[in-house]
Amino acid sequence: MKDIAAREFSKKILAIQEEERHRISRDLHDEIGQFSVSLGSALNIIEKEISKRNFDSALSIIKDAKTILANTAERFRTLFIDLRPAELGMLGLPSVLRELFSHYTKSHPLNIKFRENLAGVSIKDDMAITLYRVIQEAFNNIVKHAKAKNVKIDLLLKGGEIILTIEDNGIGFDTGAFFKDANIDKLGLRGMRERVDLLNGKFLLESKPKNGTKINVTFPIIEEM
Ligand SMILES: Nc1ncnc2c1ncn2[C@@H]1O[C@H](COP(=O)(O)OP(=O)(O)OP(=O)(O)O)[C@@H](O)[C@H]1O
Ligand SMILES: [Mg+2]
Numbered sequence: 001m002k003d004i005a006a007r008e009f010s011k012k013i014l015a016i017q018e019e020e021r022h023r024i025s026r027d028l029h030d031e032i033g034q035f036s037v038s039l040g041s042a043l044n045i046i047e048k049e050i051s052k053r054n055f056d057s058a059l060s061i062i063k064d065a066k067t068i069l070a071n072t073a074e075r076f077r078t079l080f081i082d083l084r085p086a087e088l089g090m091l092g093l094p095s096v097l098r099e100l101f102s103h104y105t106k107s108h109p110l111n112i113k114f115r116e117n118l119a120g121v122s123i124k125d126d127m128a129i130t131l132y133r134v135i136q137e138a139f140n141n142i143v144k145h146a147k148a149k150n151v152k153i154d155l156l157l158k159g160g161e162i163i164l165t166i167e168d169n170g171i172g173f174d175t176g177a178f179f180k181d182a183n184i185d186k187l188g189l190r191g192m193r194e195r196v197d198l199l200n201g202k203f204l205l206e207s208k209p210k211n212g213t214k215i216n217v218t219f220p221i222i223e224e225m
Pocket of ligand 2: 137140141187188189
């Protein structure tokens with residue numbers, strides 16, 4: 001029985017990954033397409049206006065084109081943040097997380113406190129990716145649902161375990177009711193739990209209406225490289 005359930009989990013995870021890739025490929029395709037068309041037509045108009053010696057009009061379109069460029073660059077940054085696990089190996093989890101947090105504080109009034117003690121510790125790729133994805137989804141939920149002001153994240157190596165805690169002081173919710181209701185539209189928390197289960201980690205979620213939300217993930221072994 002357990003094997004069948006485990007196989008179903010893996011299949012679901014693979015399907016989620018495939019869906020993610022599709023979405024990113026589609027976003028890239030659309031962004032690049034939209035950007036080339038907008039910039040191409042701006043350049044055409046600038047060319048025409050300059051040949052007619054309408055410099056003021058050309059200058060105003062150059063200004064518009066610069067705005068298009070800045071907006072596109074911002075959207076690409078968001079896309080790259082989604083893809084960031086590719087850089088985990090190079091930069092390490094704490095640095096990549098600091099970037100993720102600064103991305104969230106730029107666009108939301110959140111006070112984030114991050115503590116970690118992972119200097120010199122190598123975390124296996126799949127574990128680092130899972131930790132990153134859990135934190136990313138926890139933050140998506142915090143900005144989408146929690147109405148929190150403060151978020152505390154601890155990522156600590158302690159007694160051979162790596163322990164992640166994410167705590168917000170937002171509105172909280174009834175976790176029991178959520179897990180009872182088999183709403184397949186809401187995949188975030190279930191996906192988190194499945195990713196952690198797949199690597200034999202422990203996943204704990206505590207929340208009460210009006211009392212904030214706390215997520216706790218523990219992995220037993222850190223392999224040194
Ligand atoms: N930090 C939080 N604070 C308050 N409520 C939360 C928090 N995290 C989750 N929730 C509640 O739990 C529900 C389930 O979260 P989950 O991430 O599984 O789904 P979702 O965010 O609604 O949709 P999805 O993640 O699939 O886009 C949310 O709809 C929300 O009501
Ligand atoms: Mg969610």
